[in-house]
Amino acid sequence: MSSALKHFLQFKDLDQEEVAYLFERARQIKQMFKAYKPYHPLLDRTLVMIFEKASTRTRLSFEAGMTQMGGSAIYLNTRDSQLGRGEPVEDAAEVISRMCDIVMIRTFEQDIIERFARHSRVPVINGLTNEYHPCQILADIFTFIEHRGPIKGKTVTWIGDSNNMCNTWLQAAELLDFNVHVSTPPGYEIEPERAGLFGTAHFEEFEDPMQACKGAHLVTTDVWTSMGFEAENEARKKAFADWCVDEDMMAVADPQALFMHCLPAHRGEEVTAGVIDGPQSVVWDEAENRMHAQKALLEYLLLGRLGH
Numbered sequence: 446m447s448s449a450l451k452h453f454l455q456f457k458d459l460d461q462e463e464v465a466y467l468f469e470r471a472r473q474i475k476q477m478f479k480a481y482k483p484y485h486p487l488l489d490r491t492l493v494m495i496f497e498k499a500s501t502r503t504r505l506s507f508e509a510g511m512t513q514m515g516g517s518a519i520y521l522n523t524r525d526s527q528l529g530r531g532e533p534v535e536d537a538a539e540v541i542s543r544m545c546d547i548v549m550i551r552t553f554e555q556d557i558i559e560r561f562a563r564h565s566r567v568p569v570i571n572g573l574t575n576e577y578h579p580c581q582i583l584a585d586i587f588t589f590i591e592h593r594g595p596i597k598g599k600t601v602t603w604i605g606d607s608n609n610m611c612n613t614w615l616q617a618a619e620l621l622d623f624n625v626h627v628s629t630p631p632g633y634e635i636e637p638e639r640a641g642l643f644g645t646a647h648f649e650e651f652e653d654p655m656q657a658c659k660g661a662h663l664v665t666t667d668v669w670t671s672m673g674f675e676a677e678n679e680a681r682k683k684a685f686a687d688w689c690v691d692e693d694m695m696a697v698a699d700p701q702a703l704f705m706h707c708l709p710a711h712r713g714e715e716v717t718a719g720v721i722d723g724p725q726s727v728v729w730d731e732a733e734n735r736m737h738a739q740k741a742l743l744e745y746l747l748l749g750r751l752g753h
């Protein structure tokens with residue numbers, strides 16, 4: 446155990462300056478990748494990825510990113526490891542962290558990853574919990590900056606469930622000083638404490654999703670039912686019917702507004718095909734940028750600050 450270790454368990458584990466560094470570093474790393482320039486700073490380093498929920502992008506972006514940087518990644522899941530048979534998370538952390546250099550975990554309650562981190566000898570990265578998805582928001586804001594410049598002072602509109610993505614947007618808004626307009630159906634409102642917020646200055650709640658979209662520089666949404674909440678699916682389909690991001694909502698946003706979705710998406714539920722496949726959507730850049738942003742994060746957590 447070590448308290449000096451740097452983990453990334455929620456967005457506010459980084460400060461404003463570190464986030465700015467990571468965005469610049471992600472830009473440089475992406476540029477090298479696009480130029481086919483070999484870059485192997487993580488030679489002989491091993492990432493262990495633990496998945497207690499399904500994934501396409503998170504697994505792929507971490508594994509490809511580690512390989513591209515000269516390291517390797519090992520995939521563990523609950524189904525065929527002892528984690529699924531009740532081995533205490535603290536014991537798993539002690540053992541796993543003796544055999545690798547860094548760990549990424551996708552799991553259920555945030556408490557699980559916090560406990561793992563307390564018993565880990567190496568940095569731990571949150572690859573999604575019920576409460577947060579910090580790697581995704583790192584990539585999303587990097588994508589916004591690539592397309593539109595600094596996010597400070599801008600308005601991001603969140604439509605739909607007050608889930609892990611929404612909570613992380615709210616944390617990022619406090620750290621990076623932008624505003625979030627949130628519109629959720631009744632009964633699915635945000636819980637500032639669960640989101641880990643300091644105050645209410647950086648978000649505003651709207652009953653009407655159209656009102657929330659007015660003037661937004663970025664409109665974003667996510668599935669109505671997150672992983673782990675499948676039993677609520679039918680009730681959610683009814684409750685969320687009016688929280689589908691459509692062309693009318695995009696029309697009241699800023700003319701330069703972007704659309705983002707962390708994916709996977711359900712066309713016709715939380716977003717229309719016209720919006721997600723339309724000209725304002727940057728979802729494919731957003732998905733690709735998971736890899737570039739996480740490469741910068743892995744490099745930073747393992748090697749500290751590099752580059753210029």
Ligand code: CP
Binds near residue numbers: 499503504573709
């Ligand atoms: N956005 C995201 O985390 O995707 P996966 O569930 O495919 O990893």
Ligand code: NVA
Binds near residue numbers: 573708709
């Ligand atoms: N909120 C979604 C995000 C998936 C990447 C979930 O937790 O299932």
